Amino acid sequence: MKTAELIPAQTFCIHHNIEFAFIDSLQRFGLVEIITEEEATYLPESCIPQLEQYVRLNKELDINMEGIDAIIHLLQRIKKMQDEIVGLKNRLSMYEGG
Amino acid sequence: MTFIDYYEILGVPKTADAETIKAAYRKLARKLHPDLNPNDKDANKKFQQVNEANEVLSDPEKRKKYDTYGKDWEHAEEFEKAKQSRGQSQHSYGQSNDSGFGNDDFSEFFSSMFGGSGPGSQGRGSQVKYRGQDYQAELKLHLEAAYSTHQQTLTVNGKNIRITIPAGVENGQVIKLKGHGGPGRNGGPSGDLFITFVIENNTIYKRSGDDLHLTAGLDLYTALLGGEITVDTLGGKIKLKVKPETQNGTKTRLKGKGFPVYKKEGQFGDLYITYSIKLPTNLTEQQKELFKQLSELS
Numbered sequence: 252m253k254t255a256e257l258i259p260a261q262t263f264c265i266h267h268n269i270e271f272a273f274i275d276s277l278q279r280f281g282l283v284e285i286i287t288e289e290e291a292t293y294l295p296e297s298c299i300p301q302l303e304q305y306v307r308l309n310k311e312l313d314i315n316m317e318g319i320d321a322i323i324h325l326l327q328r329i330k331k332m333q334d335e336i337v338g339l340k341n342r343l344s345m346y347e348g349g
Numbered sequence: 350m351t352f353i354d355y356y357e358i359l360g361v362p363k364t365a366d367a368e369t370i371k372a373a374y375r376k377l378a379r380k381l382h383p384d385l386n387p388n389d390k391d392a393n394k395k396f397q398q399v400n401e402a403n404e405v406l407s408d409p410e411k412r413k414k415y416d417t418y419g420k421d422w423e424h425a426e427e428f429e430k431a432k433q434s435r436g437q438s439q440h441s442y443g444q445s446n447d448s449g450f451g452n453d454d455f456s457e458f459f460s461s462m463f464g465g466s467g468p469g470s471q472g473r474g475s476q477v478k479y480r481g482q483d484y485q486a487e488l489k490l491h492l493e494a495a496y497s498t499h500q501q502t503l504t505v506n507g508k509n510i511r512i513t514i515p516a517g518v519e520n521g522q523v524i525k526l527k528g529h530g531g532p533g534r535n536g537g538p539s540g541d542l543f544i545t546f547v548i549e550n551n552t553i554y555k556r557s558g559d560d561l562h563l564t565a566g567l568d569l570y571t572a573l574l575g576g577e578i579t580v581d582t583l584g585g586k587i588k589l590k591v592k593p594e595t596q597n598g599t600k601t602r603l604k605g606k607g608f609p610v611y612k613k614e615g616q617f618g619d620l621y622i623t624y625s626i627k628l629p630t631n632l633t634e635q636q637k638e639l640f641k642q643l644s645e646l647s
Contacts, residue, residue: 300480303480307382307384308382308385309386311378311382312375312378312379314379314383320431322385326385326387326534330387333388334521337520337521338521340520340521341519341520341521341556341557341558342557344550344555344556345555345556345557346564347499348616
């Protein structure tokens with residue numbers, strides 16, 4: 252069985268100087284998963300880089316929750332399209348150059 | 350080292366107030382922020398410039414110093430001392446040929462004028478811990494090298510990193526090396542290093558995923574009468590039986606003789622061989638006669 256690494260949400264908030272309300276809003280938008288154990292809230296370690304990206308978008312660019320949601324959705328679409336372009340280029344190279 | 354016009358970078362006049370500067374910075378940051386422009390080196394470089402311009406122009410003290418000395422920034426300290434002692438000093442202006450912005454967060458120009466500090470270390474900086482910047486790198490590999498798992502040492506920002514490249518890596522594939530990116534700010538963790546593989550193919554094979562495609566020449570007689578040919582594969586030479594009356598363009602699949610499947614040891618794609626029948630040239634009189642007889646028979 253896989254063991255999930257959990258980070259206390261409070262620790263993350265202190266570390267990044269943010270209010271817990273921000274994490275709570277992210278959860279409401281379905282952007283992060285919060286795990287509650289014995290009344291304490293935790294964040295899966297695997298989602299920390301993504302969460303830090305949300306913090307940067309919010310703090311450095313003043314982007315609100317709706318904006319973050321839209322940006323993440325668009326970035327995922329861009330990534331999917333970029334992967335598709337790479338795949339298509341690789342297939343195209345089969346027919347190029349004789 | 351060259352003078353950097355921070356007003357020009359932010360696109361604001363020299364008389365711009367704090368609000369105008371903030372608005373201009375926000376607008377450009379939203380356009381160029383690395384989180385919104387992954388894998389875009391140009392955008393990342395421009396973002397550094399915008400960040401630096403904002404760091405100076407949004408801080409009244411730094412802006413004052415910058416406005417006072419402007420292009421004479423190289424001699425700011427000397428001017429300060431001279432002013433204090435009411436003395437006079439004359440200096441010749443040195444030449445510089447650096448481009449200004451490098452790979453670090455701040456340019457040499459900034460370091461020279463403000464003492465090499467980044468945001469957070471002076472004035473309005475906070476104690477927020479930030480994860481370091483993610484680095485992007487490209488690694489070129491020949492198709493033959495990508496065929497087998499091997500180790501390679503990379504030098505990233507002066508540090509040697511030894512990585513294992515699994516067999517079957519694809520062109521354009523990206524791998525992440527955790528913690529090998531830029532250092533974090535205020536004690537934050539380091540960023541990650543993303544390596545994009547560029548597979549160069551100068552071989553006779555064409556790759557499509559895990560499958561390889563090869564065009565093999567076949568002489569007329571083997572094509573008509575059948576026989577055996579030797580084919581080079583990336584795993585070595587193999588002998589192949591050719592059926593009699595094989596047509597030009599016939600495709601044969603050799604199962605498991607293609608490219609290794611990424612991170613699936615012992616699994617390989619297939620090798621597709623397309624026969625290209627070569628007609629004989631410079632026929633002798635006897636050969637011509639025999640072909641004539643053949644044509645009359647059919």
